[in-house]
Amino acid sequence: MKMWLFPLWVIIDVLVALSSVALWIAAPEYKTLNIGLSVFAVTLGMLLSFMRWNELMVFVRSPYFKRVLYHGMNVGLVIAIAAVINYLGNRNYKEFDFTSEKRNSLTEQTVKVLEMVKAPLQLTIYAKREEWKPLLDMLKLYEAKSKNIKITAIDTDVRPDLVKAKKITQNGTVLIDYKGKESSFIIADELSVTNALLKALRDQQIVLYMVTGHEELSCAEVSPEGLSELCAKLASQNYEVKPLDLTQTKAVPSDASAVMVFGPVSGFLDSETQQLEKYLAQGGSLFLGLAPAFKSEVYDNLTALAKPYGLKLGKDVVIDRLSTVQGSEATIPIISSYEHEHPITSQFDLRTVFPLSSSVSVLEGNDSATLIAFTSSFPGSWAETDLKGVTAGKAEFKEGQDIKGPIGLLGVGEMVGEKSARDSRFVMLGSSSFLINAYQNQSGNPMLFLNTVSWLVNDEGIISFNRPGIEEYPIILSSQHIQMIFVIAILLVPIIFFGCAIFIYRRRRLL
Missing domain, CATH: 3.40.30.10 (Glutaredoxin)
Structure with a gap:
């Protein structure tokens, strides 16, 4: 081997060994890579030692090796002490927050x-x-x-x-x-982590019943028109989802935390709605997700349940012209306007999609209902009452007949129970397609849905933290100040250090 190749291989071996040690510390999960580098470094080191064994033995017996060993042991001892301190620090994690509002500490x-x-x-x-x-x-x-x-x-x-x-x-x-x-859960901030922990610590099982028997959307359906993805997200929140056929029961099961009706095609019998009405009177909660009823009588007895909560489902289809600008259709509103005073949407700013929606409105004189998602103002959007025209692909705003935007698409209501042990809550969603698999991965639909269900079953946890307000003292810098900072930090300080280095160097040369 040429004389210059051996030192090169030694340098390579040292670098590989150091890289291996660094990877074992910083990225222990890359086991295949780490083991490979370690084996390569050890094998190469043994091979290089064998090639120069005699020279290595001479070096080991020399006084110079003793000095190298002495200094090496000192360096190794310092590294070992630092490693122990670092290990103890990681095992006993402490953090000190000196901000006046304790912004970097848990509440x-x-x-x-x-x-x-x-x-x-x-x-x-x-x-x-x-x-x-x-x-x-x-x-x-x-x-x-x-x-x-x-x-x-x-x-x-x-x-x-x-x-x-x-x-x-x-x-x-x-x-x-x-x-x-x-x-x-998706980690966003302290509030999201704490609420997720509250749900995990929950002792009582929350049971959600999905009504069946009217060709509703199904959790078992994995196609784009199914609810499989949404049901999987409910399961990830430790919610148990069960089917409920109201024609086979006399009352809603007593363990029901909430009942959900999503996209029925056929109408409900009076005996079925009477069970739901009795359930609500006992403090139950109901989530209605309905598609626009082109046959208006289909939902009449079902939507009547929302009246005591101050909510009304319109017999119309919401048209949103601004959605066409974003590449969607006018009958598929893309929403970014929410009621941030309500717990469901207090910290929600994601874009949501409400395909083929009916309007949801609040009855006059009712203070218990709230619209939490709505379209843009007119003429950007309106509620089209000519359903035949929508079916034919013709939708034009008619003064006095159609409703000007902004149009509500999701409404919630609450009744304080006097005889029941809990308050009764109601959710009215004007679009069953909002829930289907096709719109779960490209919008904020699943997050808004989970927030709504959490509120419905009174499982929203902590709405906000009691933090003191931050006193802000803004520093306004003029162009002269910015130029001065640049001259001092980028030019003056490096020149001073460079000048000191030259002075010290020349002074030592003279000694």
């Missing part, structure tokens, strides 16, 4: 929730490695407050098998494993 409400964690609770982040840091920084605050909480992170690019097995559909998903029960 007292979250701390009280963490005191409820009495058994081991595992939080597993599913995200790309480059997205880990802010997510881990947030969850480490929880881990520091509770010894029962442990955190792990999975790189979705490295472990697609786990992503598929756990049915993870979005980066930033956190899987909670507590007492053998799994649930998932």
Whole structure:
């Protein structure tokens, strides 16, 4: 081997060995790569040592080797001490918040929730490695407050098998494993984590009944027209979904947290609506998701249940011209306007899609109902009452007949129960297609739906945190100030350090 090749291979071996150590520390999940690099570094080192064994023995017996060994042991000792300190720091995570509003600490409400964690609770982040840091920084605050909480992170690019097995559909998903029960949520902020923990700690099982027997949308249907994806998301929140055929029962089951009716094609018998009416009177909650009724009599006895809650479903189809600008059809409103004073949409700003919708309005003189999602103002949108014209592809606003926008598409109402143990809640959705699989992956529909169901069953957790307001003192910099900062930071400081280095160098040369 040429003389210059041997030192080159030594340098390569050292670099590979250092890279292997760094990877074992920073990315232990890349086991195949780490083991491969380690084996390569050890094998190459042994081979290089064997090739120069005699020279190596001479070097080991020399006084120079003793000095190298001495300094190497000192460096190794310093590294070992730093490693121990780092290990103890990770095992005993502490963080100090010196801000006056404690913006970088968990709220007292979250701390009280963490005191409820009495058994081991595992939080597993599913995200790309480059997205880990802010997510881990947030969850480490929880881990520091509770010894029962442990955190792990999975790189979705490295472990697609786990992503598929756990049915993870979005980066930033956190899987909670507590007492053998799994649930998932999308981490956004402290509020989202704390509410997810509250649901995981819930002792009482929430049971949702979906009415069947009228050709409703089905959880078993995996086609774009089915509800399989939405039902899977309900299951991920630890909600149990059961079918309910009202023609086979005399009353809604007593364990029902809420009853949901999604997209029936045929009408309801009076005996069926009477069961629902009795259930509501006892403090039950009902979610109606109905498509525009081109045969108006189909929903009459069903929508009458919404009247005591101050809600009304229009016999019309909502037209939104602005949706055509965004590449959609006028009968598929794309919504970004919400009532942020309501718990369901207080922190919701995602775009949602309401295909083929009827209007939802609040009855006059009723204060218990609220519209939480609505279209743009007229002439951008209106409610078209000529259903035959919509079917024929002709829709024009008619003064005095059609309703000007903004048009409500999702409304909620609440009645405080006097005789029942809980309040009765009602949700009216003017579009059953809002729920189907075809619109679950490209919009905020599933998030809005889950927020609505959480409110419906009184499982919304903490609506907001009691944080003091932030006092802002903005610093306004003029162009002269910005120029001064540039001169000092970019020019003056480097010149000073460079000048000091030259001065010290010349001074040592003279000594």
